[in-house]
Amino acid sequence: MSQKNETPVLLLSLLITLALIGGGLWWLGRRLNINPLPDITQSNGTEARIPATLQDRFSTGERLLTQTASRDKEAGVTAIANQNYNEAVRAFEASLRETRNDPEALVYLNNARIAEQPAYTIAVSVPLATSIEPALEILRGVAQAQEEVNQQGGINGVPLRVLIISDDNNVETVRQVAESLVQNESVLGVVGHFGSEATLAGAEIYNQQGLVMISPTSTSVQLSGQGNYTFRTVPSxxxxxxxxxxxxxxxxxxxxxxxxxxxxxxxxxxxxxxxxxxxxxxxxxxxxxxxxxxxxxxxxxxxxxxxxxxxxxxxxxxxxxxxxxxxxxxxxxxxxxxxxxxxxxxxxxxxxxxxxxxxxxxxxxPWIISSNLQSPFVQSSQSLWGGDVNWRTAMAYDAAAVLIEGLRQNPTREGLRQALSDPSFEVEGATGMVRFLSSGDRNQPxxxxxxxxxxxxxxxxxxxxxx
Incomplete structure (x- = not known):
């Protein structure tokens, strides 16, 4: 055979070899959890990427964002990172039997149950590294809402996935988080942020790019009328x-x-x-x-x-x-x-x-549990967490309930904004009926x-x- 005829064969062999090597490295990276940019699957099956500078702050269960964890919780995180969802479910269930009031574990458990099914995704951004107790209180509200809606069959049959973000309540970090979220088309709405200055920083970006944000804790009057995509469940x-x-x-x-x-x-x-x-x-x-x-x-x-x-x-x-x-x-x-x-x-x-x-x-x-001991939310929260919750948990639950109802009406970013802006929009929350003024504020004493x-x-x- 002439050298001329051998060249195409050699090139083809080289391409096949490179493909096999690349595939093997990809498989090994997935098994060892060294993929530098974790994938977040959108409901339409496409993928969105998290910037490498922020990846340690984002998690749907593939990494821990809190400082301490049980052995079972760590095992669950490892299992999700390796896409072993059945093992992750077992591990997170065991972790919650040991520490039942851990909202991070409950969110990851529900995400593991979803596995690779199509799902609607919302984000919750809290200062887990700098203000751990308020952050966990907010997460409990979102986790409870996710648990309830998924146990009931999801949003029109589609489960709800929650992406947790640790933002330090830092203005610059929140800006980076907001920029990442608006570019991640899988995220349909955001619960956050914690402090008013952080929320104001994020609101500017969310409004420019068309992503609904609902703060459960930011009360500054400067948030009123910030834009069509800014809402809050806590009174100003x-x-x-x-x-x-x-x-x-x-x-x-x-x-x-x-x-x-x-x-x-x-x-x-x-x-x-x-x-x-x-x-x-x-x-x-x-x-x-x-x-x-x-x-x-x-x-x-x-x-x-x-x-x-x-x-x-x-x-x-x-x-x-x-x-x-x-x-x-x-x-x-x-x-x-x-x-x-x-x-x-x-x-x-x-x-x-x-x-x-x-x-x-x-x-x-805005709310106190001892005035609402017989409400369905209080009964459910005490059964779920094994103790009392406070106003931050209730307001975060309301924020998640609003996003769930909005997505039930129209599961797109713009559809969600239109639903929440409708003067007739209302949803029963932990603290009563949630309605919004044209400013995005909640009218509640x-x-x-x-x-x-x-x-x-x-x-x-x-x-x-x-x-």
């Missing part, structure tokens, strides 16, 4: 401020207040400004504003100055990252002046650390709680309804 700071100002003026009879806030937080600044307006409108006055994020902040000194200015009450509009400073004020006050706080102060650490110094403090929240001795929390004190 305007409702919180009005409730606190009315209580101060009508129930305590006091009119002069010192307000503590974090100047670096949109949430905290928004609530401070709204409270000042509400108190002034009602005939009271804010005699001093104290920025707890200032390096020179001293709780004892601030109380001395408050007394000099004739303060009759202390109002904490601080946010979660400045909870320690708020606790310093609570301790230094020693129940001398009435204490009021925004929803960020509805935190178990206030009960654990504040103890008797926090007794009598009034905190405004706040509830007032007071810290009193009790046994429900395990810390000797509980948040209970004011009336």
């Amino acid at each position: 700071d305007r409702f919180t401020a009005t409730a606190l100002a009315s209580y101060l003026l009508d129930e305590t009879g006091e009119q002069a207040a010192v307000v503590y806030y974090n100047a670096g937080s949109d949430y905290s600044t928004s609530l401070k400004n709204q409270f000042t307006t509400a108190l002034t409108t009602g005939g009271g006055q804010v005699v001093e504003e104290v920025d707890v994020s200032d390096a020179s902040f001293n709780a004892d000194r601030s109380l001395t100055q408050a007394a000099q200015r004739g303060a009759q009450a202390l109002v904490l509009t601080t946010n979660t990252p400045t909870l320690d400073q708020a606790l310093q004020v609570i301790r230094a006050n020693n129940r001398q002046l009435p204490l009021l706080g925004g929803d960020s102060l509805y935190n178990p650490r206030v009960l654990e650390v504040g103890q008797a110094d926090a007794e009598g403090m009034v905190v405004a929240v 706040m509830q007032l709680t007071v810290i009193q001795p009790g046994t429900r929390s395990g810390y000797g004190f509980d948040f209970v309804p004011v009336r």
Whole structure:
């Protein structure tokens, strides 16, 4: 045979060899879980890629996002990464028998049950690495909604997959997350983000690119009317401020207040400004504003100055990252002046650390479990998690319920936006009927709680309804 005739045969042999080698490397990479860009299957069978710089923050079950895990949970993650879904289901079920209140494990379990079936995907973005307790509270709401809808047969027969994202509540990270999500066509809606400044950063991108975002916890008035794709299930700071100002003026009879806030937080600044307006409108006055994020902040000194200015009450509009400073004020006050706080102060650490110094403090929240003990959501959540849930879980459940109902009406990004924007849209959630104003806000009053001795929390004190 001539060399001329041998050339095509040799080239063909070379191509076949390269293909076999490439296929073998691909198979080995999948088995060893070293694929640098994990696939997320869309409901139409196509694939979307996560940028390598963000891959450690995203998971549908192929990696852990929390810091600690049982051996069974780790086994479940490994099984999903290797596409061994039956083993993953077994492992996550075992993990949940050991730690039943783990929402990450429940989400991964439901995703493993879906395996490679077509599914509708929503994302939930929370600060798992920086604010673990609030993040888990939000995840419990989303996980419960996913569990319920999938147990009922899915959304018009299609199961719901949840993509969990750890965003640190960091503005720049949230921007990167939002950019990735809008490019991932499998994601039809987003539950998030946690803090108002992070949510505002994401909202700009989601609105530009046409992806619905529903925040269960961001209350800044700046979010109102941000765009057609921005919604929230938690009432805005305007409702919180009005409730606190009315209580101060009508129930305590006091009119002069010192307000503590974090100047670096949109949430905290928004609530401070709204409270000042509400108190002034009602005939009271804010005699001093104290920025707890200032390096020179001293709780004892601030109380001395408050007394000099004739303060009759202390109002904490601080946010979660400045909870320690708020606790310093609570301790230094020693129940001398009435204490009021925004929803960020509805935190178990206030009960654990504040103890008797926090007794009598009034905190405004969008929902409290002790006022809703007989509701179907509370009954289901207690059965699922083995204990009480708080307002963040309830609002996150509502956010997921909204996305589920919207997808039931029209399972596309634009169809979801149209469904939620319809004035007749409503869905029964954990906290009652969820409807949206044209601004994307939810029209719902706040509830007032007071810290009193009790046994429900395990810390000797509980948040209970004011009336």
